[in-house]
Amino acid sequence: MSLSLKPGFSFGGVLQKLYPEENLTRQEIILENSDEYWMAQALSKSMENGCAANPNPSVGCVVVLNNKIISSGCTERWGGKHAERVAFESLKVGDLEGTTVYVTLEPCTHVGKQPPCVELFRNRGISKVVIGSEDPNPIVSGNGIQQLKEMGIECKVGVLKTEVQAWLSPFFIQQRNHRPLIALKWAQSLDGCFADDHDGWQWISGIHSRKYTHWLRQKYDAILIGVGTLLNDFPSLDVREIQNQYKRDPLKIIYDPFGKIFQCTEQEQAILTEKTFKLGTKQIILIGTQVLLDEKEKNNKWFQFLKNNENFILQKINDNSENKMTNIIVESLKCKEIDEFLGRPLQSILIEGGPRLLSLFLQEKNYDVLHVFIAPFFLGGEKNKLFSKKQRALIPYIFRDVSKVERMKIVVQERLGNDILLEMVQEN
Template sequence: MAAAIRYGERHAGLTGTNPSVSTLVVRFDEGGPRIVGRGVTALGGRPHAETVALAEAGELARGATAYVTLEPCAHHGRTPPCAEALVAAGITRVVSAAADPDPRVDGKGHAILRTGGIEVVPGVMAAEAARSLSGYLTRHRLNRPEVTLKMALSADGMIGARGRGQVAITGAVANAQTHLVRARSDAILVGVGTVLEDDPALTCRLPGLTERSPMRIVVDPRLDTPVSARLAEEARAIPTHLVASSHADEERRRALREAGFDFFAAEPDEKGRVALPELLDDLGARGVSTILVEGGAALARSFLEDDLVDRLTLVVAPCTVGEDGVRGPIGLAEASERFYLTREVRFGDDRWYEFERKEG
């Protein structure tokens, strides 16, 4: 199952509204266990992992065991349910990890397998699989995407400097890790202040992974994003959306649309800010499962104040910014009180800390 979970990471962020699930078909012959079929949810979400693995295994699937990282689907769509495909292929035992909260599945997939005479062993490494599939599971549980807030902090707690544009805080190794996180995300979100101050591209720029750049979203109620922004350079190739008020200037909207931008509607909250819960609800309804929030300070503070951060990544560098710095909305001490520390690692001279929400 551990191998299946690792294999499922292959298409993380690339399977549309479906999760990146994997299936291993294993025969237990005289020579020991042997993988005869492997499958991962295809790009865009179809076909499912079970279908791919069974096709590779062919007749060797008969009498074999299937390891699946998520309960096989039970509903009819453009293709028959994966649970029925496992029965038809002659699989005799299914070992599954995470339960599927989709009401069309939720226990029904296992029921089809048992009715078809297959032995079902559920819940094997369920927590590990759920961590890998957490975006999909969060979207079904909370009707919104899973939110990861990532910030780089200087040794004196700053995330940037006023009036100096983009300030390099972390080194090359940590920056490469940030691009890996982008490649695994459905969308990356920043505030318009970051666009005006830093003019970022918000793409994945690692060799071989450039095509895995996520959807880009800018919270920009008044449509202050310049048509000359770097985001416009690839706005037609990479879906790029501005979260704008209905009262925003129509000429600005028209010019930005011609530059390749699209728009999400913004609703104000009681403080006059963009209502983030409603925005996340809309994105969840569109099938977005994971969002990486990268800046800046005001937007990050809003996500924290609204209790919308599921995962927090703080990258602490040894450099200092000084008195003109923009202080981060959360530091290591407060993060340790509000979240569980799940990972700590060094990348070059920088320390990378990952936290998860404390439930209950």
């Protein structure tokens, strides 16, 4: 992504939608009744159902007549109606005459789980269609726009394009790169500590940052942590601060190459069962091949409980010494069994692990976006930092010269409560 997002927008969408009661300090004033103004309304509408449309894009559509929205729609749960159909079906014959339709993504032209949306525009008297971004799907890309023009409808493309593509980044990455998006998230003090040296971490960030974190958990399909974080913190890894009609918890993935989880005490097993592994949630445990073949583990009751539980998959890590470790992790998750277990293709992974796992992904430059929350205080610790001495003992870190270091691109810089949110990507 070459440009920064406009103030008030983020990879999570329109920030004012998440914080309607707040006056965000960096919200940009967009000229009222301009194309950007109405596209912002469509983008805000696209957030209404969370990301329940995944792996389809969560699209927003608003129909404007005489500077007033007369109808709007958001893509429903995967397999349900697309945004344009939801917006149009509440209107009577003739109501679309002379309207301008704002849609965040180019209307589809193919038959999937729904009919092609572009046909909804035919012979309806629509004056103009404003589109945020072309669809990256090669089946659609440009075809929807061309068909609208052939219908005699004026088209304008690229309004808030960068903001729309950031919101739909998992869809764009999957379509273009044929892999899941990788997002890294952490909260830190001003001196880079994830926790104090006594492992106390609640709470580094404030309530506004935590709300945004829970929104990201709902946006992404899965959340990945290391077994160290699991056994130190026993995190719930669910969505608690966000409410909408299609609220969903992410698939939980535990990276545990040496099978430490199978050595849990009964007390630890009870806590895990109550919190991280609570009833109704799905988990994948990434395990080294040798651990799965170990006869001792096969006689372990806790191992057998996890192995035979329908809410778990013990997925072996596809070890390949020629590949980077983080690529091995991601490749191990790209299989039909996991897609079926999730109930849809795995399109995005949020890595919320401790500094060891995050340092590994940063070291190997295996990420698409960073979500970093900076709290305004110093801890003065040494233990829980990226690339600390503790991490370097486990990760072969390559020290860089400051004159040659590859700097990241800050795409978003916002104040959330008393914290600073930075969202960054790698420079092209």
